[in-house]
Amino acid sequence: MSWHVHLPALVIAVPLLGAFIAPVASMLGKVARNFWLVGVSALTALLSVLLWQQVLTSGTAIYVMGAEAFNLSLPSGMSLPIRIILEVDAFSAFMAVVGSIAAFAGALFSTNYMERFSGLDKFAALYFLLTTGMLGMVLTGDLFNFFVFLEIASVASFGLVAFWRDRPEAIEASFKYMVVSTIGAMMILIAIAFLYGRYNAVSMAAVANALRLGYAEKIALVFLIIALAMKCGTVPMHMWTPDAYTEAPAGVTCLLIAVSQASLYGLFRVCFSIYGASLGSAVVPWTIIILGVLSMFIGVSMAVVQKEIKRLMAYHSVSQIGYMLLGLGVGLLALSDPQAMADYGFTAMKGGIYHLINYTMYKGLLFLTAGALYYAAGSRNLNDLGGLARTMPYTTFMFVIAAAAIAGLPPFNGFVSKLLIYESTFAVYPILSIMALVTSVLTLASFVKVFQTAFLGPAKAKLAQVKEVPPGMLLGMSVLTIVIIGLTLFPTWSLSNLVEPAAKALVNQAGYISAVIGGGL
Amino acid sequence: MIGNLPYLVVGIIFLLGLYAVLFEKNLIKIAIGVSLIEASANLLLIVLGYRTGGSIPVFTLAGKVGKMVLPVPQALTLTAIVIGLATSALMLSLIMMLYKHYGTLDVREIRRLRG
Amino acid sequence: MWTKVFSGFGYWDVYSWIIFFFIASGLVLWIRSMGRSDYKKGTEQDEIFYGANAVPEDGSEIQVPASSAYWGFVEALKGYYEKLAEMHSGLTNDYVGYMVVVAAVLVVLVLL
C-alpha cells in the first residue's frame, strides 16, 4: 500500500496541522512564521496536484476516516456508509488544485503585505483554517462533513475579514457577512436534517442512491441551493460580497475567492451528484440560469460606477459567478436529455468549469494587484490614484494581463471559457448569450476605467514616493500570472486534461454513487 | 398528532429567530435571533433521532431495552452546538467592537458600506 | 431554434494568432509611418495642449477623476442606478431579507 492512498486525508490534514503549529512557529520569529506560512501552503498545493494526478490515472479516490482499510466504505453487514468518507472524483480534485494554488499565492503575497501588522500568529492560523475548510468542502463525500467544513471556512473568514479590527468598516463587513452566512449555514443544516430524516444517511452517495423526489427533498434542495448560492455571492444575496471582499486583507480576499468557488462546487455537487436526473422539472435549472444572468448583469452594472478599486473588483466577482452559474445551469437543463447534452449541454459545462479556474486565477490576481496598489499608494480610492505605471511596472504588467483575461479579450483564457459559454447558451436562448456579451463589454469598460485612472495619466505629486512592492508580493502575484499565461497558451491541453474529466465526473452520477456503494446500485 | 408537536416547536423557534433577524434593529437582538435559528436546527436534529420509548444510546448503560435513540443525530447536534458556540462568541465580540467604533447598537446607523 | 452552434473558429490556433499579430503590427507600423516627419522632440511641439490655460504643475489637476468616468452612461441609466443603490442599503436586515424572500419564492415554485 503506497502512501498515495492517504493523499485525500493529507490534503486536509496538512493545512490543519499547519494551523495548529502556526502559533508555535510564530514564537520562533518572523522568518520562521513566514517560512511556515509559505511552506505549508506550497506543500498543500503540491499534494493537491498529486491527488489530482492520482485521480486522473486511477479513477475516483475513496478515503474512509478511521477504518481498517482506506477504501472500506461499507463495513461488513452494512448497506450504508457509516464512517466519514472523503470522496474525490475528478471535479473535486480539480477544485482542490484550483483552491490550493490560490491559497499558495495568497500566502506568498501575505508574507510582505501583512508584515506591518501585529497578531500575525493568529493570521497564519486562521489562514490555514480557511484553507482547510475550503479543501475539506471540495474533498468530502459526506453532507454533514460538508457543513462542518463550510462552517470552519466561514468562521475563519469572519475572523480574517475583521482582521484590521481598528477599521470600523472591517468589523461592519464581517458582522454583515456573519449574520447572512450563519443563517445560510443553518439552512444547510436543516436541509441535511431533512435528508437524514428521510434516508437515515448523511453520505452524499448513499443519499443520492436512495433519493426519490418528495416534498422534504424538494424543500431540502431549495434550502441547499439558496444557502450555497448566497455563499458564492449570487444576486440578490450578494450584498455581503463587496463588503467582505473589500475589507479583507488582499491575500485573504484571494483565498475568499477560492472559498466562494468551493461553495459553488457544493451547489453543483448537490444539483448534479445528489439530485441529478431525479431533479425532474426544469424549475431548478432555470432558477440557476436566471440567478446567473441577474448576477452577471447587476454585478457588472454596479461595478461600473464604483470608485473604490477593491469594491469594483468585488462587484465583478459577483458578475463572474454569473457566468459559471449560467454555464452549469445550462448543463443541468440538458442533463436528462442526452441529445441536448451532446449538442450544447456538455460544452456549457466545460465552459462553466473552465471559467471557474480562470476566474479564480485572474480574480485572485486582480485582488492581489489591488492590494499591491493599496500597499504602495496607501489608498484604495481610484480618485486618489494615478500615473502608477511608471513607478510600479511589474504590478502594472500583471494587472493588464488579469484585466484582459477577465474582460475576455482574445487570446486570454477568459476569452476561451466565455466563448464556450456563448456558443452553448446561444442554443438555449440567444438572449442569454447576448446578456453575457453585454456583461463582457461592461467588464472591459470598467477595467479600462481602473487602468486609466490608476496606472495611466500624469504622475501625481502625492504619489511621488511610491515604489514597487516588495519581492514577496510580486512573487505571489506572479504565481497566478504564470498560471493565467499557461492557461492562455495551452487551452486545448487544459480543456482536455483539466476541464473535461471534471465535467464528465460531474455528469456521471452513477459513477459517483457506485464508488462508495460499490455494485449495490 | 402529538408526535408531531416537536416539529411544530422547531418551526416556531425558527420563525421567531427569523423574525428577530429580519425586523429587529438592535444588534444584540439580531444575535439572539441567529442563536434561536441555530437552536431550532439543533432541536430538529435531536427530534429526528428520537424513537418513542428508546433508551440512551450508550451501550454499557442502556440496560435491557429493545430500542435506542439514534446516536448519530446527537453527535451531529453536538458538532453543530460547538460551531454555534464559536459563531456566537465571535458575533458578540464583533458587536462589542462595533459598539466601540460606532457608539451605537442600532443596525440602521451601522451602514457605512453601501452602494 | 438552433440546436447546435459552433463558431468553427476555435479559441486558440497558434499560427493564425501569430499571423494576426504580424498583420496587426504591420498595420501599426504603417500607420505610424504616415505620421508627420517634421515632429521634433524638445521643441514647443512637445508641450501639452491645455486650451489657452497654463498647464498645472501637479498631474492630479489635469486628470479626469474616476468618479467622472462614464458619467453619461450613469446619467442615462439614472433610474436604474437609483434602484440599485436603494437595494444595496447597507442594512443587515435587508440582506437577510433578500435571501429569505428568494428562498420562499423558490420553495413555492419548486413545490408547485
Added chain:
Amino acid sequence: MYSLSVIVRTICDVFAWFLAVFGVYVIIHGHLTPGGGFQGGAVVATLFAFLLVAYGGKKFIPFYKSNLFSWFETVGLLLFIGTGLVGLGTTFFYNFLAGQGGLFGSTVPIGPNSGVLNSSGTIALMNMAVGVEVIGGLSLILYYMFKGIRLYEESGSEETGHDR
C-alpha cells in the same frame, strides 16, 4: 467589574474546585458517559467565569495567565491532530490503541456493565486533547471579551460619533 461580597467569594472558593473536578471527570469519562471533551472543557471554563464574576477584573486579570492558556489550546490541538496522524499507518484517525491492551486498550465485556475506563483507544485520548483545548479556548474567549469591555470603559469617549 468589581468584586462581589465576601459571601459570594467564599462560596465561589468552595464550589469552583468542585466545578473543576466535575469538568475533568466529564472529560476523562467522555467515552463512557454522555459528555466528552467539549462539554467537560466548557464546565471547567465556567470556573473562570465564576472567578471573574466573584472577584472582579482587577484580581482576575493578574491571576489569569493568558499565555499558559494559549499553550493549553495549542497543545490540545496538536495532541488531537497528532493522534489522528499517528493512525496514518492504517488510515487517518485510525483507532490504533483499541483492543491492544495497555493504554486505553482493554476490551469491553459484552452486555450492560458499569464501563471500563481503560478502554476505547484513541477516543479517550482525543477527548482529553479536546478537553484541554476547550479549557484554553473558552477561558481565553472570556478573558478577551472581558478585556474588550475594559478597553471600552477606558477609552470609550473617543469614538462615539457616527460617520466621522
